[in-house]
Amino acid sequence: MPELPEIETVVGDLNKKILGLTIQDIWYDWKKQFKLPKDPREFKKIVVGRKIIGVRRRAKNILIDLSGGCLLLIHQKMTGHLLVGKWKIDKNKPVSLLKGPLREKVNDYIHLIFYLSGGKELALSDLRKFAKVMAGPRETMENLPDLAELGPEPLDRYFDISIFRNIIKEERRPIKQVLMDQNVIAGIGNIYSDEILWEAEIFPLKKADKLSAAQLGRIFRAMKTILKKAIRLRGTSTSDFRDPAGREGRYTFVRKVYRREGKPCSRCQTAIKRVKIGGRSGHYCPVCQKN
DNA sequence: ACAATATCCTGCGAGC
């Protein structure tokens, strides 16, 4: 569920909280989260002793640059959370030593902790255990399909309407599906594809190659404004997104369609509808989004 | 060559 704005929020916070610290040890209780190397002991060997130089985002991936030319990649998938705090392991389960939001449920699903210099800890909480972590030499990592095959970043300055048009016009799938395809455009998921298409007044099942120039222009502009606004509001927490301090995002309160089935459209008061698109649910206004 | 479907997971809410 964390998409571009949520990951951007996490990355910004991590840059303020853990820059310059060294990974001293790790704790984990779920082996399958390690995708590369698959052996947790090998993973540990790579990251321990390295300093955190910078934190970046690419699509929905969190990229942590480590000293010695290494890169740590974390993908939160749907229910992953990166938290900065302090925990004690009690009966093989982490318990937060800090008061506040970290004491809440998100604290119950921690399966990985990085122990950092200065007594800080970076934890990965993940209820559904879909999140993945990878580490290795930067060049090896950047050549993995996970990164190498991604489409352009929607908020990059060079990413203009002509590039957007050229990418989209080749696609015959429904526009919502195209917007969510990371190898077409990076970082957009179910929440923001719904929100962007409502803003642009486009029917989510409309085939991408059938969109007019005016419609493409509206989608392009909506994509930029919605994503920027969502970053400003620190993401959406309709289900369980939390920032590294355990706090919710405020885009939840200004969203127009996502998970608002049956509720009135803020433009025309018509009840928001829900449809299955490529196995996922899309939300739209049947009056505002006719084509 | 492309598209639809299954897979991984767990909690939650609907319905009986």
Added chain:
DNA sequence: TGCTCGCAGGATATTG
């Protein structure tokens, strides 16, 4: 009240 079941969905693997 307590059970079952479908749903949530990012990305990859597999089948059609």
